[in-house]
Amino acid sequence: MSSPLATLLPLTKSLDMALRPVNWDEYVGQKQVKANVRIAIDAAKKRGGMPEHILFYGPPGVGKTTLAHLVAATLKSPLKNTSGVAIERAGDLAAILTNLEPNTVLFIDEIHRLSRKIEELLYPALESGHLDIILGKGPSARTVELSLPPFTLVGATTRVAELSGPLRSRFGGGVFQLDFYNDEDLRDIIRRSALLLDLSAPEEVIDRIAARSRATPRVANALLKRVRDFSEVHNRKLSAALCDEACDLFGIDAQGLTKDDRRYLETLLKSFRGGPAGVRAVAAALHEDPDTVEHVYEPYLLRLGFIERSSRGRILTPQGRSYLSGEKSGDIF
Ligand SMILES: Nc1ncnc2c1ncn2[C@@H]1O[C@H](COP(=O)(O)OP(=O)(O)O)[C@@H](O)[C@H]1O
Ligand SMILES: [Mg+2]
Structure with a gap:
């Protein structure tokens, strides 16, 4: 049987996409991270180049992927999405890097999953924009240096401690920790999501959901949607009492614990x-x-x-x- 937490956290891809902030104003909270990232972007734009590589880390659902999208949108750059799990072999990385359009934001999610071998291949790409490819085998093998188009790597991880020191040091644009959200920010996020979902949610409902969402925007959105479903099925208006009943049914208590x-x-x-x-x-x-x-x-x-x-x-x-x-x-x- 899947746990209540499992149903709230990973299975919300389409909801994530529907509710994902599309500009900096919609991205609530994380003020310091936002300010720093925007400076890196503005400075790069002024120079007419791409910003240095950036790393976001923090628990699941706090807005790392969203930030990667915002970075690309602000730079008006294409975004190439991949993950540490998907890049298994040297050829996978080479294929991705050599096919980048110039000035792409390359987003590598779960970047701690890259193997050391792939990491090492990535270093020259991050530092000086080239890739060393070994052609042939044995005594006749030779290394070819391939120049890459300019790109910015945006990495994301829930496990920054598992990242090697050398990889971490390549994020010259900054290594940013995303924190859990306070109640006020969560309420802002839920209000916006309710609007997008065309729901009229009274403040008491917003409060209830904020309190139960583990200080995490993704959980807040998922919970709002499930409470909406509950109200539709029972043909009842959204209210604090209805929220409590729904959360009881989902096995989520007043503190958001399952x-x-x-x-x-x-x-x-x-x-x-x-x-x-x-x-x-x-x-x-x-x-x-x-x-x-x-x-x-x-x-x-x-x-x-x-x-x-x-x-x-x-x-x-x-x-x-x-x-x-x-x-x-x-x-x-
Ligand atoms: N700062 C934020 N402001 C508004 N909504 C947010 C914010 N951060 C996250 N969200 C919402 O939560 C969802 C999950 O965020 P996401 O960026 O996918 O998290 P992560 O990549 O850290 O797991 C997003 O689709 C968005 O709807
Ligand atoms: Mg993500």
Whole structure:
């Protein structure tokens, strides 16, 4: 059975596209990142060139891909979309780079997935705009240097720690962390999405959804759409009460936590006496993939202050404990 979180996070491609901000004004929050990126773009435009390479990192759904689109749109550049998983062999990278139209924004999503071999091939392309291709094998092999059209790499990753130092240092245009969103920004995003979806959503509904969206725009949009579906099916107007009923049905509580989050917290409490416990041990107890636990569940639990990471592992905090005991007394929903 798919978890409530899984239905909120990865399966929203068409919704993402429909609601994606198309200009800087529509891109809510992340002020400092926006300002820095726009300076890099404006300076490059003034020089009549392309900006240096840029990296965005942060949890899923906080606007990394959207920024890559905005960078390309502002530069009036074509955008070439690919991902670290898709570039497996040297030939894959060579094909992409040699086929770029001049002044393209090359977006590599999940860039931490590139192998070291591909990374090394990428370095000269990023530094001096050429690609070293080895032709032939054995003693007769020779290296040919291919000049590439000018391009800007925009990388995105949820796991910046997994990026090698040398690759990270090639992002001369900046390495930017995207944070979770505050309530006010989330409400702005939800209001805009409601307009685009042709929904009249009262403020109390906007508030409810903002509070349950894990400080993440993609979750906010997905939740808005699911609450809308719920209201249509039941032929009822959007209201706070309806939101609560819908979220109950989806298994999302007042803090935006799902049964998977609660299972995580309970496991930490019961199987590990509140920790410290290593992420692999917790994941094994949950029958979950450690990567998913670390990069999908934990960031928001950390933000809420329900868990802490220490050198010896994860620890359930007093806030985490009181959340769990609150749930038992039934005042979470
Ligand atoms: N700053 C923002 N302002 C408004 N909407 C946003 C913002 N960031 C993200 N979104 C919404 O969330 C969706 C997911 O964002 P996306 O850029 O795909 O996230 P990421 O690439 O970080 O996973 C977008 O399609 C957009 O609708
Ligand atoms: Mg993305």
